[in-house]
Amino acid sequence: MHRPSVLPSLGVEMRCGSVALTSSRGPAERSRADRYRLPRVAHRAVHGQARGSGLEAKRGIGLLAAAFVVSPLALGLGIVLLIAAFDDDDGGGDFQLAAGTLRVGPGYVPAKYAALIEKAAADCDQGLPAGILAAQIQAESNFNPNAQSKDPATGKPIADGIAQFIPSTWASEGIDGNGDGKRDVWDPEDAIPSQGEMMCDLLETAKKHPEYNGSPVELALAGYNAGWDRVRQYKGVPPASFAQGQTYNYVKIIMEAQHKLTAPDAAAGPGMSGEWTRPVNAPLGTPYHQSGGMWSSGYHTGIDFAAGVGTPISAVGPGKVVSASRVSSYGRQVIIRHPDGMHTQYAHLSQLKVKAGDTVKGGQVIGLSGADGNVSGPHLHFEVRTGPAYGTDISPLPYLRKKGVNI
Incomplete structure (x- = not known):
């Protein structure tokens, strides 16, 4: 066409x-x-x-x-x-x-x-x-x-x-x-x-x-x-x-x-508050789209933060938790749908602090960093997705920066 x-x-x-x-x-x-x-x-x-x-x-x-x-x-x-x-x-x-x-x-x-x-x-x-x-x-x-x-x-x-x-x-x-x-x-x-x-x-x-x-x-x-x-x-x-x-x-x-x-969730409408922020106060690690055979897609679908076990992990912005469970190589993970229709994923957590259906604010602790799943050491794997499913990833840093996050 x-x-x-x-x-x-x-x-x-x-x-x-x-x-x-x-x-x-x-x-x-x-x-x-x-x-x-x-x-x-x-x-x-x-x-x-x-x-x-x-x-x-x-x-x-x-x-x-x-x-x-x-x-x-x-x-x-x-x-x-x-x-x-x-x-x-x-x-x-x-x-x-x-x-x-x-x-x-x-x-x-x-x-x-x-x-x-x-x-x-x-x-x-x-x-x-x-x-x-x-x-x-x-x-x-x-x-x-x-x-x-x-x-x-x-x-x-x-x-x-x-x-x-x-x-x-x-x-x-x-x-x-x-x-x-x-x-x-x-x-x-x-x-x-x-x-x-x-x-x-x-x-x-x-x-x-x-x-x-x-x-x-x-x-x-x-x-x-x-x-x-x-x-x-x-x-x-x-x-x-x-x-x-x-x-x-x-x-x-x-x-x-x-x-x-894209429609915001009903829970992500009136009454929801919270600023946009970094998911964790830790140095950046593996960047987005780095190639490598250790990833099933052949490349890194998110960015990593070098956070030690037990470090609090926060929602980057307001939204609704659509998933909080243990999933294969991601280990314990949380996926949040935000009012703009985008989704953020937080993986390899040692503990989950929210459940599916919860409404969260930006900066709210949703879990603790860990080394659960297919990892070589503790860190936070963070993704931004156009949908909740694997394979809909986009580059996280530009998205966060557009939200006013200094990262």
């Missing part, structure tokens, strides 16, 4: 620094031959060739608001973008929380798509956060199922639907999500599950490359946007110099937007 030098989805294209407007077309305007092609291939395939096409860049950066918009990417290019034919139906009503992990309502995830996104994430066995899929759809089409992007040079359609699939990718990756016997790129009930499976595949592949620059989720997003060949070429997320920063900004925008679209 590459497109050459196309900026946002939703019918906005860039050519030689100018912006051209196109209108979104509905399914009735496309032939069945274009909408339904080859049988779908097995989705667990290894990603070799760029998954959308052989073009330089995949989908452009979608926008995060309607009407007149200055997108983060457009700012970098000095372009103000005008969006036409937005479908901004949010399902109506005031702000509410979804039953799962997404914010639902005006300015967030439309109610009619929340369950589809939640299920697409839950169906992935690689720990794919629903907030990532939601932010991705927002960036691609702003939740508009009739969005269509066109080649600025030829005027021909490039990418279609709520997840902005190009025809060649849809032919191989599109699935019949609602079981009606058709694979319809214009139907969110087909397109969103297809997006989820494609991201799940990419996340699985990304975890096999700990030597690449970027977390598995970031690498998967880059692969979805530019094709895995580009991720392999740059051994990580392509730099800002690639394709006028399309992929670089695509990943950055989605990683930031997921927090807005």
Whole structure:
């Protein structure tokens, strides 16, 4: 789903620094031959060739608001973008929380798509956060199922639907999500599950490359946007110099937007207090993403603090304990979900001071440091994750520093 030098989805294209407007077309305007092609291939395939096409860049950066918009990417290019034919139906009503992990309502995830996104994430066995899929759809089409992007040079359609699939990718990756016997790129009930499976595949592949620059989720997003060949070429997320920063900004925008679209826990709302802080007052040890055969992923998924046995370990910020138990190589661990939807993990503890379901404040002691699990000595292993599952890690230090932690 590459497109050459196309900026946002939703019918906005860039050519030689100018912006051209196109209108979104509905399914009735496309032939069945274009909408339904080859049988779908097995989705667990290894990603070799760029998954959308052989073009330089995949989908452009979608926008995060309607009407007149200055997108983060457009700012970098000095372009103000005008969006036409937005479908901004949010399902109506005031702000509410979804039953799962997404914010639902005006300015967030439309109610009619929340369950589809939640299920697409839950169906992935690689720990794919629903907030990532939601932010991705927002960036691609702003939740508009009739969005269509066109080649600025030829005027021909490039990418279609709520997840902005190009025809060649849809032919191989599109699935019949609602079981009606058709694979319809214009139907969110087909397109969103297809997006989820494609991201799940990419996340699985990304975890096999700990030597690449970027977390598995970031690498998967880059692969979805530019094709895995580009991720392999740059051994990580392509730099800002690639394709006028399309992929670089695509990943950055989605990683930031997921927090807005992820619902805080009910317990992590009114009445919760506590500053953000270091998990322990101890020197830093093994850094994030250090390679090594001692880790099952092939790299270090967090950072270590050289804390002796019995040293108090604190929650870095307010949140709700989702897990407090002994887990294989991590030993005794605590996982906390924070109001922004992110999770922090504290592992190799000698004692647990909280239990699942507890509400904690930043700085509250949640356990004592130890050497439980697969370790060579006492220390705290600390992770920041986009979801509770293993493999959704991101670099902890930038996250903490954005919260005002001096570390």
